[in-house]
Amino acid sequence: MPISETWLLPDGVADVLPEQAQVIETLRRNSLDFLASRGYQLVYTPFIEYIESLSSLSESNQDLDLATFKVIDQLSGRLLGVRADMTPQVARIDAHVHPVDGVARYCYAGTVLHTKPQGFNTTRAPLQLGAELFGSDSIDADVEMVDLMISLIQEAGLADGIHLDLGHVGLFRSLVQKAGLNKATERQLSDLYQRKALPELADFTQDLAFGSDFYALGRFASDLDALEAHLSADVLANVEFKHAFDAVKTTQAEIQARWPNLHIGIDVVELRSYHYHTGLMYAVYAPNRAAPLAQGGRYDGIGQHFGRARPATGFSCDLYALSAGRFEAKSVVVAPKGNQADLLAAIQATRTQGLSVIQLLGQDDLSSVPYATHQLVNRNGEWTVEKI
Known part of the structure; x- marks a missing residue:
């Protein structure tokens, strides 16, 4: 490779420069502090693991499996996966x-890696932040998680005009099971729902068992009252279908009570990650953004792969996306070279006030710190901070 190209990065990967890095790091710290205040304990996870550990989701989510980089461990010869x-x-x-x-609550923040971008104009190395709740199958746990997700978006300063989408895979899944559809037909129906065709x-x-119910599910996916009016009594009496239907209505009512000005949309045939989620799904969108700010859902039984199946619900977001377009100007004070006691004391006092202080080196002058905003000067025996 020519030297002129050695500084280039792979597609979908980018450096984060100081101005934006400061915004992202502040957002990360504030978000983790907020989650801690809600009782979510911070965990760090390794960047790379044996693929068998990471496959607890990829077995039921082919998209995640395809997004996972795989390499051979030179120590053990086993296949490793880089967390996606x-x-x-x-x-x-x-x-x-x-x-x-009982109930366990965890939060995390770290870089993940995708083989391909997961959306338009997205990075292959998102800085993922999220929260997970294990050990409760109650609708209250889902409500807590949705409320937590919206509250986090508000803490990040992005609450204006946001929109919450709610869905539930149980409606479609229970209807498929009741109709006895094969996998090929199930996939075709899922595709039609996703395309809103x-x-x-x-x-x-037309020729499917419960065909009118499948059509009603797509036709009235965003209106629960109309959907209920157009479904057959047989389907409405189904225990699994009724449980999923009531879960969506309850969650909508609970969240609306907590966030009366929030716009909540319903889409019961939004089947993203259909084979991964087991219940309620939720996502928050902002105006003029195609991708969700945060998204999540219920995925009961996830721990079965590790010998301990547990009900679970959670959400995650990309801190790069949350911080996009924001800039945080910082004051930088330049102090002259020297080791006089009064100068060093003034530098320390200025830093104690929360300002960044850079002391000049050698023959440097102000021009060596082009991003400086202030300087420390001695006026009549006293050190003061003056704007440049």
Whole structure:
């Protein structure tokens, strides 16, 4: 490779320069402090693991498996995976490393790596921050997690105009099971729902068992009252379907009560990560942004891969996306060279006030610190900070 190209980075990977890094790090610290105030304990997970550990989700989520870089461990000869998501790692901790009786709450922040960008104009190395709750199958746990997600977005200063989407895989899954559909038909239906292709859906469901119910599920996916009115009594009486339907209505009512000005949308056929999630799904969107600010859902039984199946719900977000477009100007004070006691005391006092102080080196002058905003000068025997 020519020397002129050695500084280039792979597609989807970028440096974070000082101005933006300061914003991101402040956001990371504040977010983790906020999660700690809600009782979520911080954990660190390794960047690389045996692929068997990371496959607790990839077995049911092919998208995650395809997103995971795989390499050979030169020490053991075994296959390793670079984490593409931290949820399976936290599930391993809950199930095997740090088993807790009752409810356990964890939070985390760290870089993950994807083989390909997971969305338009996104990085392959997101800085993922998230929270996970293990040990409760109550709808109250889902409500807590949705409320926590929205509160975190508010703490990040992005609450204006946000929109919450709610869905539940149980509606579609229970209807598929009741109709006895094969996997190929299930996949075709899922594709039609994802594309919102109502004319195609009408044709496709004509000859299916409970075809009118499958069509109603897509036609009235965003209106629970209309959906209920157009479903057959047989489907509405199904225990699994009713449980999922009630969970969406309860969550919507609970979150609306806590956030009366929040716009909440319903889409019961939003089936992203369908084979991964087991219940309620949720995502927060902001105006003029195609990708969600944060998203999550219920994924019961995740710890089974590690010998301890537990109900679980959680969400995650990319701190790079949360901080996008924001700039935080910092005051930088330049102090002259010297080791006089009064000068050193003035430098220390200025730093104690929360300001950044750089002392000049050798023959340097102010021009050697082009981003300086202030300087420390001696006026009549007293050191003062003056704007440059």
